[in-house]
Amino acid sequence: MFKKLTLALLLSSSLFAYNVGDSLDKSVVNQLSLKKDKLYLINFFASWCGSCKKELPILNNYASNHSIIGINIDKDTSKGKSFVKKMGVKFKVVYDSANNMVKIFNPVGVPAIYFVKNGKIVAQKFGGVDGIDAYLSKTFKEFK
Amino acid sequence: MRYMLATLLLLSLNGCIKDVKPWQKGIHAKATMKDGDMNGLNQHFEEHIYFSKEGTKGGGSVSGGGCGCN
Amino acid sequence: MQLTKLSLITASVLLASTAQAEDYVRVQYMQYNESDNRVDVIAPAIEINKEFGSDYTLNIKMVHDSVSGASATYSDTTSGASVYNRGVVANPNNINKANVDIGDDRNFGSIGLTKRFENRDELTLAYSKSYESDYDSNTFALSYLKWADASKNRSFDASVIYQDNTILIKRCDLFNYACSNSDALSGASSEQESSLIHFQLGMTQIIDESSVAKASIFYAKEEGYLSNQYHNIVRNGNTVEAERKPDERTSYGFGLKYFKNFGKFTTKLGYNYYHDDWEIDAHTFTFDNYYEISSSLTLGFGLRYYTQSEAEFYSANPNFFTTQTLASMDEKMSDFDAMTYKLSLTYTQNETLSYDASINYYDQSTDIDATYFSVGVKYKF
Numbered sequence: 001m002f003k004k005l006t007l008a009l010l011l012s013s014s015l016f017a018y019n020v021g022d023s024l025d026k027s028v029v030n031q032l033s034l035k036k037d038k039l040y041l042i043n044f045f046a047s048w049c050g051s052c053k054k055e056l057p058i059l060n061n062y063a064s065n066h067s068i069i070g071i072n073i074d075k076d077t078s079k080g081k082s083f084v085k086k087m088g089v090k091f092k093v094v095y096d097s098a099n100n101m102v103k104i105f106n107p108v109g110v111p112a113i114y115f116v117k118n119g120k121i122v123a124q125k126f127g128g129v130d131g132i133d134a135y136l137s138k139t140f141k142e143f144k
Numbered sequence: 145m146r147y148m149l150a151t152l153l154l155l156s157l158n159g160c161i162k163d164v165k166p167w168q169k170g171i172h173a174k175a176t177m178k179d180g181d182m183n184g185l186n187q188h189f190e191e192h193i194y195f196s197k198e199g200t201k202g203g204g205s206v207s208g209g210g211c212g213c214n
Numbered sequence: 215m216q217l218t219k220l221s222l223i224t225a226s227v228l229l230a231s232t233a234q235a236e237d238y239v240r241v242q243y244m245q246y247n248e249s250d251n252r253v254d255v256i257a258p259a260i261e262i263n264k265e266f267g268s269d270y271t272l273n274i275k276m277v278h279d280s281v282s283g284a285s286a287t288y289s290d291t292t293s294g295a296s297v298y299n300r301g302v303v304a305n306p307n308n309i310n311k312a313n314v315d316i317g318d319d320r321n322f323g324s325i326g327l328t329k330r331f332e333n334r335d336e337l338t339l340a341y342s343k344s345y346e347s348d349y350d351s352n353t354f355a356l357s358y359l360k361w362a363d364a365s366k367n368r369s370f371d372a373s374v375i376y377q378d379n380t381i382l383i384k385r386c387d388l389f390n391y392a393c394s395n396s397d398a399l400s401g402a403s404s405e406q407e408s409s410l411i412h413f414q415l416g417m418t419q420i421i422d423e424s425s426v427a428k429a430s431i432f433y434a435k436e437e438g439y440l441s442n443q444y445h446n447i448v449r450n451g452n453t454v455e456a457e458r459k460p461d462e463r464t465s466y467g468f469g470l471k472y473f474k475n476f477g478k479f480t481t482k483l484g485y486n487y488y489h490d491d492w493e494i495d496a497h498t499f500t501f502d503n504y505y506e507i508s509s510s511l512t513l514g515f516g517l518r519y520y521t522q523s524e525a526e527f528y529s530a531n532p533n534f535f536t537t538q539t540l541a542s543m544d545e546k547m548s549d550f551d552a553m554t555y556k557l558s559l560t561y562t563q564n565e566t567l568s569y570d571a572s573i574n575y576y577d578q579s580t581d582i583d584a585t586y587f588s589v590g591v592k593y594k595f
Binding site for chain 2: 240242244246257259261273275277365366367419420421422423424426428434465471473475480488490492494496504506512514520522525546547548552558560570572574576578582584586588590592
């Protein structure tokens with residue numbers, strides 16, 4: 001009992017977060033329908049996040065040739081949908097209003113980018129920083 | 145025994161101040177939660193009035209905090 | 215007309231506000247009117263905030279103040295009130311506190327640049343200049359914001375502000391101690407200097423998803439000509455002179471703030487304590503609230519209560535000053551309370567345009583009360 005309780009506490013505490021090299025939980029792979037041998041970019045974003053507003057148009061530029069999954073973390077799904085429409089998001093978006101998915105990943109900043117291949121995290125970037133376009137281009141090439 | 149001790153340790157880490165996660169900071173990103181007036185020019189004008197009509201100065205706005213998503 | 219040291223205020227505001235992640239232009243019209251035909255101020259202003267990538271923010275503000283009306287001080291009113299009606303007065307009954315005409319224009323500009331590092335710490339540099347016919351002020355400000363950890367729930371900030379002022383003292387022939395002997399003889403104007411250095415340390419802590427607390431301490435030191443050349447005192451009951459405040463002032467204090475959101479309603483509490491070696495103690499309590507009527511309309515209402523004790527060299531009694539060197543009858547140096555009542559409305563028309571209007575009433579326990587209002591438009595680009 002204490003083993004399960006400890007695991008639950010660890011997963012929900014700030015001590016546990018996905019990092020480069022970690023394998024995603026099977027439930028995450030299934031929920032996001034991640035296929036084998038394919039590189040995915042998973043992006044956590046919110047309508048209230050100023051840096052997300054700057055980053056989404058850049059991600060849109062990669063949407064046609066790469067597999068991008070956006071995870072909107074607005075607690076109000078209608079706000080999230082309205083934001084996605086306003087920003088003209090061109091990639092698949094999952095609405096995580098209960099924040100179950102983002103709790104599992106536990107990123108240190110928003111927006112959060114995870115590159116995932118074969119259920120493993122191969123690269124990650126947090127927060128709105130300059131040079132994101134160059135970072136995306138380089139990372140997509142490196143892990144394709 | 146190890147897991148019992150680990151559970152007790154983790155439970156004891158909870159305090160009055162919560163470890164608010166980045167995705168939980170939507171409220172802190174609101175304009176109404178910003179330090180100072182929502183309008184910087186109004187704040188400037190208002191503080192000008194106080195400094196003109198009152199005998200003190202010093203101590204301004206405190207920056208910091210926020211949505212942590214910048 | 216010596217207007218107040220606006221540069222210091224703006225430096226403080228600038229240091230706190232440059233972290234906005236938005237590109238916008240704001241145009242504002244502000245007006246201040248005191249009762250009994252005293253001071254009126256019209257102040258159009260413009261602000262530009264521009265992001266350069268994710269790591270740089272530039273903020274520029276410009277204000278033009280037109281001050282008119284009258285300000286009360288003691289003078290020999292035999293032939294009408296004038297701040298320069300000084301000297302020994304034959305009939306002390308002609309020494310009265312009366313409104314003297316004032317009028318001046320002031321131009322103000324500030325520029326601030328914020329740099330964000332990879333860990334999102336922030337460095338801000340700001341410069342502001344305020345110029346009017348008898349007062350030229352330059353202010354330099356530097357601040358650093360440091361996040362305590364990766365979750366960004368706690369931050370520390372430190373700032374230093376340096377201000378240099380040049381004051382043009384007029385009518386040196388009229389017993390102004392701030393002038394040289396030659397200027398006093400000729401009645402010429404004389405330039406005087408003052409400077410200020412201000413240090414502040416602060417900490418911000420996010421308490422939970424909907425509340426945050428902030429604490430700060432400050433220390434400031436001023437030196438030079440700190441009096442107001444347009445304020446007079448009465449000495450020995452029969453002589454009108456320019457006031458003389460000390461040429462140094464050391465102050466310190468602390469501030470506390472707590473913001474809490476309850477869904478559509480946000481409340482902000484604040485307290486500031488101030489103390490200086492002029493023996494002034496001051497307390498400021500603020501209570502600001504915002505209610506989001508809808509997604510596009512926000513109502514703001516608030517109160518500010520201020521109380522201060524009097525400076526050790528102040529007296530309101532025209533028969534008090536005799537041989538004291540330091541003397542002021544400036545009501546700003548007296549003990550008084552002040553209450554401000556605030557109301558505002560912000561309307562967001564669409565993604566790019568929003569409008570705001572506010573009206574405020576300021577009431578001191580002295581005879582000063584004033585209404586000030588502001589209207590403006592913000593354009594995001």
